[in-house]
Amino acid sequence: MDTKVLHKISYGLYIVSSFDGQKLNGQIANTVFQVTSTPPRIAVCLNKENLTHSLVEKSGVLSISILEQDTPFKFIGLFGFRSGREIDKFAGLNYKTGKTGAPIVMDYALAYMEIKVTMKADADTHTLFIGTLEDARILKEGTPLTYDYYHRVLKGKAPKTAPTYIKE
Numbered sequence: 001m002d003t004k005v006l007h008k009i010s011y012g013l014y015i016v017s018s019f020d021g022q023k024l025n026g027q028i029a030n031t032v033f034q035v036t037s038t039p040p041r042i043a044v045c046l047n048k049e050n051l052t053h054s055l056v057e058k059s060g061v062l063s064i065s066i067l068e069q070d071t072p073f074k075f076i077g078l079f080g081f082r083s084g085r086e087i088d089k090f091a092g093l094n095y096k097t098g099k100t101g102a103p104i105v106m107d108y109a110l111a112y113m114e115i116k117v118t119m120k121a122d123a124d125t126h127t128l129f130i131g132t133l134e135d136a137r138i139l140k141e142g143t144p145l146t147y148d149y150y151h152r153v154l155k156g157k158a159p160k161t162a163p164t165y166i167k168e
Helices: 003-008 051-059 073-080 147-152
Strands: 014-017 024-029 032-037 040-047 061-066 095-096 104-106 108-122 125-138
Touching: 014 051, 014 073, 014 104, 024 040, 024 051, 024 073, 024 104, 032 125, 040 108, 051 061, 061 104, 061 125, 095 125, 104 108
Parallel strands: none
Antiparallel strands: 014 024, 014 061, 032 040, 040 125, 061 108, 095 104, 108 125
C-alpha cells in the first residue's frame, strides 16, 4: 500500500488557537473543513498531546486563522514545530482577542473564524472538534497557503503529531 496517496488530498494550512483564561496557544493545523452551511459548522482535528487540544477542551472555543501563501517558513515553524509548553508563541505577535475570548492570529492571515465547540469525536490519537461559527472576517485578498504548496515549494515536513504525518 502506498500511503503517499494521502498527500494528494487537498488541505489548507491554518493556525488554530485557544486559551484557558490565562494561557494562550496556537498550532498549525491542516485538517479544518466546513461540515454544514445551516447552521455553519466547522470541524478541526487536533492531536491529544498538543497544548492547543487541552485549551480547546477547557474553553470550548477556538479560532482559525487562514494563512496566506506567502507566510514565511519560520512563522509556520513557530506554530508547527515549537511547543507552547516551552515558549510563549504569542509574544511579539500581532493578534486580537475575539468575541469568544479566543486569541486570533492576525499576522499573515487572509481571514479568520471563531468557533464554539458543540460536539467532538474521538479519533484515537486525535479529537475532531465540531462547532458553530460564531464570527468570521476576511482581512485581505490573497492566495491561501495549501498543504501541497507547503510540501512542494517550501519543502516542509509534517510533525509527528500531525494527522497527515507519514513515517518515511
